[in-house]
Amino acid sequence: MTEPPDIDQRLTMFELMTDMRLFEKRAYDLFLQGLVKGTSHLSLGQEAIAAAFGAAMSENDWTFATYRGHAHTLARRVPMGPVMAELLGRDNGLMRGKGGSMHLTSVPHHMMGSYAIVGAHLPIAVGAALSASYRSSGQVAVCFFGDGTTNIGAFHEALNLAAVWQLPVVFVCENNLYMEYTAIGSVTAVARPAADRAGSYGLEPVVVDGNDADAVYAVAVAAMSRARAGDGPSLIEAVTYRHGGHSRADPGKYRPDDEVAAWLERDPIVSYRARLIAEGVDVALIEQIEAEAKAAVDAAVAEATAGAEPSADLLEMHVFADGGSSWRN
Amino acid sequence: MAELTYRDAVARGIAQEMTRDESVIMLGEDIAGAGGVFKTTVGLLDQFGPRRVRDTPISEQAILGAAMGAAMTGLRPIAEVMFSDFFAVCWDIVANQIAKARYMTAGQVDLPLVIRSANGGGSRFGAQHSQSVENWAMSIPGLKVVAPSTPEDVVALLAAAVRDPDPVLFFEHKSLYASKGEVPDGELVGELGQAAVRLQGNDVTIVALAAMVPRALEAASQLAGRGVHATVIDLRSLVPLDVTTVAESVTATGHLVTVEENPRLCGWGAEVVSIVAEECFYDLDGPIVRVTTPHVPLPSADALEDLAMPSAERIVAEVLRALG
Ligand SMILES: Cc1ncc(C[n+]2csc(CCOP(=O)(O)OP(=O)(O)O)c2C)c(N)n1
Ligand SMILES: [Mg+2]
Numbered sequence: 224m225t226e227p228p229d230i231d232q233r234l235t236m237f238e239l240m241t242d243m244r245l246f247e248k249r250a251y252d253l254f255l256q257g258l259v260k261g262t263s264h265l266s267l268g269q270e271a272i273a274a275a276f277g278a279a280m281s282e283n284d285w286t287f288a289t290y291r292g293h294a295h296t297l298a299r300r301v302p303m304g305p306v307m308a309e310l311l312g313r314d315n316g317l318m319r320g321k322g323g324s325m326h327l328t329s330v331p332h333h334m335m336g337s338y339a340i341v342g343a344h345l346p347i348a349v350g351a352a353l354s355a356s357y358r359s360s361g362q363v364a365v366c367f368f369g370d371g372t373t374n375i376g377a378f379h380e381a382l383n384l385a386a387v388w389q390l391p392v393v394f395v396c397e398n399n400l401y402m403e404y405t406a407i408g409s410v411t412a413v414a415r416p417a418a419d420r421a422g423s424y425g426l427e428p429v430v431v432d433g434n435d436a437d438a439v440y441a442v443a444v445a446a447m448s449r450a451r452a453g454d455g456p457s458l459i460e461a462v463t464y465r466h467g468g469h470s471r472a473d474p475g476k477y478r479p480d481d482e483v484a485a486w487l488e489r490d491p492i493v494s495y496r497a498r499l500i501a502e503g504v505d506v507a508l509i510e511q512i513e514a515e516a517k518a519a520v521d522a523a524v525a526e527a528t529a530g531a532e533p534s535a536d537l538l539e540m541h542v543f544a545d546g547g548s549s550w551r552n
Numbered sequence: 553m554a555e556l557t558y559r560d561a562v563a564r565g566i567a568q569e570m571t572r573d574e575s576v577i578m579l580g581e582d583i584a585g586a587g588g589v590f591k592t593t594v595g596l597l598d599q600f601g602p603r604r605v606r607d608t609p610i611s612e613q614a615i616l617g618a619a620m621g622a623a624m625t626g627l628r629p630i631a632e633v634m635f636s637d638f639f640a641v642c643w644d645i646v647a648n649q650i651a652k653a654r655y656m657t658a659g660q661v662d663l664p665l666v667i668r669s670a671n672g673g674g675s676r677f678g679a680q681h682s683q684s685v686e687n688w689a690m691s692i693p694g695l696k697v698v699a700p701s702t703p704e705d706v707v708a709l710l711a712a713a714v715r716d717p718d719p720v721l722f723f724e725h726k727s728l729y730a731s732k733g734e735v736p737d738g739e740l741v742g743e744l745g746q747a748a749v750r751l752q753g754n755d756v757t758i759v760a761l762a763a764m765v766p767r768a769l770e771a772a773s774q775l776a777g778r779g780v781h782a783t784v785i786d787l788r789s790l791v792p793l794d795v796t797t798v799a800e801s802v803t804a805t806g807h808l809v810t811v812e813e814n815p816r817l818c819g820w821g822a823e824v825v826s827i828v829a830e831e832c833f834y835d836l837d838g839p840i841v842r843v844t845t846p847h848v849p850l851p852s853a854d855a856l857e858d859l860a861m862p863s864a865e866r867i868v869a870e871v872l873r874a875l876g
Contacts, residue, residue, distance in 0.1 A: 319658040340648050345617070346645065354626055355625070376613060541654055542693055551745075
């Protein structure tokens with residue numbers, strides 16, 4: 224279908240996945256230390272999908288992600304320091320502490336937001352694609368969401384509208400087999416929650432191993448070029464598994480031990496690392512990437528913990544375009 | 553100067569802005585080929601073509617979500633929600649997404665969009681097609697809320713809404729669509745957050761919105777026959793709210809009556825009253841009175857709906873009560 228990624232792209236994906244893994248693990252540690260407040264939803268185990276799209280997307284393409292959006296933010300090369308600082312609720316955070324883990328956004332990086340109401344961002348991504356198409360800008364909107372999202376109305380409204388208007392949007396369902404605590408299979412009328420719905424919108428069903436970065440990259444490139452060619456949206460179901468619970472408070476006990484063990488065996492980063500080495504990549508280069516990722520995370524934590532608390536004036540800023548929140552004269 | 557219906561003023565305002573700015577597009581159900589179920593968008597498809605005037609499926613979340621995504625990425629969409637009651641099926645996009653994106657991202661996201669909707673009662677459509685929901689919008693930080701009462705204001709405030717950098721909910725009143733008024737020729741651009749004094753009188757201040765403005769004026773003329781001279785203020789916009797115009801008038805008259813279509817609890821009048829009670833307390837010469845619909849869903853039968861909506865007679869009675 225498409226040519227396999229070249230070595231630079233493969234190393235980029237490995238680097239991105241390694242960054243994501245170490246970032247998420249550290250975020251979890253900081254949570255245990257009481258430094259990261261509120262909730263957050265980690266992408267541990269699902270990194271290959273974010274990394275492959277990060278490598279396949281052009282700089283001006285847009286990302287729309289869910290509350291499980293740290294990895295997708297890093298995939299757009301948003302610097303780790305402000306992301307970590309946002310999790311810590313600091314003034315030097317990506318959104319100065321006003322959004323938090325579930326709403327990571329960096330418009331300069333075309334990371335157009337992380338959305339915490341299930342399904343809401345699918346129509347929003349369609350709107351960005353409408354804008355790209357109207358302006359003939361060649362941009363593509365890529366929208367990531369979970370398996371549980373395929374049962375909410377906004378999913379179906381967005382798919383239909385994107386298909387009717389043949390818009391440049393790629394919908395990526397990260398099927399990690401569970402919603403919060405309930406298996407998707409137990410509440411869904413079809414076996415493949417996204418792919419089995421594709422036909423309803425005139426789209427091809429696409430299922431890919433979401434733990435294989437090369438495989439995801441291939442379908443990503445195909446979908447992106449289809450979108451750019453004016454051939455309309457794609458719906459990709461990338462099957463994966465989260466290593467931990469739904470959110471940080473969740474130990475994930477509702478999942479059978481043998482199922483968890485089997486998926487841990489299929490760790491997308493461990494297997495990719497082995498593949499690259501088997502295909503001749505120098506171990507020293509791999510180790511260098513790993514060391515750099517660790518140093519970047521260390522630096523991000525230092526930057527974040529050095530950040531001040533957000534200043535009080537931020538409370539009433541940014542409601543309206545004039546910078547403030549005034550609703551009366 | 554030409555006489556225009558409120559309905560035709562909608563198309564005129566939109567056409568004015570679409571002619572001026574290529575980034576303005578429209579989307580909604582039945583708005584293009586059919587010219588809108590209330591015939592408010594007739595002629596726009598012919599004038600601006602199907603790329604800019606788009607019929608959508610019956611997908612309110614997709615319509616408003618797409619408007620948001622388009623606004624975030626350089627367009628200035630005008631989306632239509634056919635009846636404002638239908639906001640209930642897409643309120644997530646309005647209240648959680650559109651209203652909050654700028655704040656949550658510390659100002660990274662621009663949302664220059666307008667959502668137009670047919671609002672209000674008096675058409676015998678029953679409880680799911682008659683509500684006045686401008687107070688829903690008013691209660692959400694991050695939205696601007698406009699509700700014109702005259703054809704001239706429809707044109708001028710629509711233009712202001714399209715040019716505004718923030719999301720504006722633009723409530724057109726169904727029972728005003730057939731009303732007529734003089735509209736000046738040429739480009740019209742109003743200002744959001746400026747109330748209009750429709751009638752000047754020294755005895756009482758009546759504050760109204762949308763279809764309640766002509767109702768209040770009718771009441772004022774009945775009151776004049778009894779020697780009571782009312783000021784009638786058309787708020788025009790709830791957010792931003794022109795407190796100054798209201799407070800200045802109350803200071804002069806010493807009495808305030810608000811007239812709203814919202815059901816009793818938490819209608820916009822309650823907010824206006826609370827501000828005036830706090831800021832003009834020592835200027836008041838009597839109790840402030842709110843005229844609202846009772847706290848019931850709107851019934852369909854004409855006799856019952858007329859009973860529910862504030863009538864000129866009820867306004868007169870309430871004003872006289874306020875004056876003591
Ligand atoms: C409309 C809505 N309903 C419920 C929730 C609560 N909730 C948050 S995440 C989640 C599970 C979503 O599952 P899925 O789409 O598979 O995504 P995953 O978390 O597995 O990535 C639920 C039910 C919500 N945020 N929004
Ligand atoms: Mg899931």
